[in-house]
Amino acid sequence: MIGYLALARETFDVEFAESKFSNAKSLLLSLSPSAIGFNELITNDEDASKALTFFKSNPCDKIFLFQTTFTDAKFLLNFAQEINKPICIVSFPEPRTGGRLRLNSICGLNLGMHSLIKNSITPEFVIMESDEKVNESSFLGFISGTAEVDQLSWKEATISNNHADFDYTIDKQTIGIIGTRPEGFDTCDYDSNEVTSKLNVSLIDLELEDLFDEAKEVEADTILKTKSTVSSYLQGTEDLVQEEFDKSLSIYHGLESLKDKHNLDAFAIRCWPETFTEYGCASCGPMAMMNEKKVSCACEADVLGGISCNILNQMNDSPSLLVDIVDVDKADNSLVFWHCGLAPISMAKKGTAKSGIHSNRRKPLLHDFSLKEGEITIFRVSKARNTLQFFIMKGKVIDRPNSFSGTSGVISLGENSPQKLEEMFKGGLEHHVAFTYGDISDQLIHFGQQMNIPTYTL
Known part of the structure; x- marks a missing residue:
């Protein structure tokens, strides 16, 4: 018996997610008419409990899990451990409209794969395509057990110019x-002893209230001056809700204050939901402003992500950025790197930089632009498969319009970029990767050798 269920998060476009679920379910039932499933989108703990009960009462041999939007991996991991059956995660690309990222499904797949692989569970996955025959073949491969199981293709990275x-x-660096x-968000886990002993990094724990308290103390004149500066390089700031804009700028000065007070080199910040729900603004713009100063700010308190960016900053003497991989297009041989709006202004394609509000939470300040064209180095201090390692790749930002609101770039990884993306996911790479402009891959490999940290590429 084949089973199915679907995950979603209500801050995304649930109606669009329902349509993706309906179409994928129809395809599955055309191939396996006896398949049974939980027919409501699972968006909360109550739904999750009902779904788990359903599958315990209706045992299935294999299960399709439709990742219709981005979600965390809490339910997915618990479900996989409790049911203990083969799982195929199905994710959904979406049109690069320049507007809201409506699903962010592929990033959800990325996060889920990391979590399951870290816990010794290896699922299969399908990224849906426009060609229904290809999708049909992928579904049948999982149903029949004939899908090819590739060996992990990560290989030891070697220096090209010895x-x-x-x-x-x-x-020695200090991360706040x-x-x-x-x-x-298992992708954001870290071992503090390992960080300090193997990466030569000190950690200082702070509370969100520490940031909010610092921000509340910022003088109105200081905010006014910063507002004038920001408005000189971002279009449309006059259209923002000014009270929320001011709060966002106060977060920037709060980060500056904490940096100086604790002598910090970078941050890993729990940026949501509290900055929206408790303080009343987005932290993306302020984090982008800090990134421009080469003080890395990693979302979702991703410590190893922040360290990844900080290493790039130090080595390249140029800003870096932590991004999600949110789309893939086989016909175009490209991916999309995206984040809500925290790319530093120096990464903007000329003439595209404007201010924005968060696509899900509807508050400022965000940077909104397409990333400029150029060669990049992609890097992650990773705990894929529960082992501390470096992951490095070369890539290129292609000259394209902004794919989704916020800051994004269309990326080529050379020949067969979509296959390389799949290999990254199969290896359990985290849902955040860092990049900087230029080729510093040899320097990173050399650094890994110095630090005695295994270093891999594709």
């Missing part, structure tokens, strides 16, 4: 952790 002079040093990672 005669290069790696003239750089990275001093503001708040704790959201529940179900």
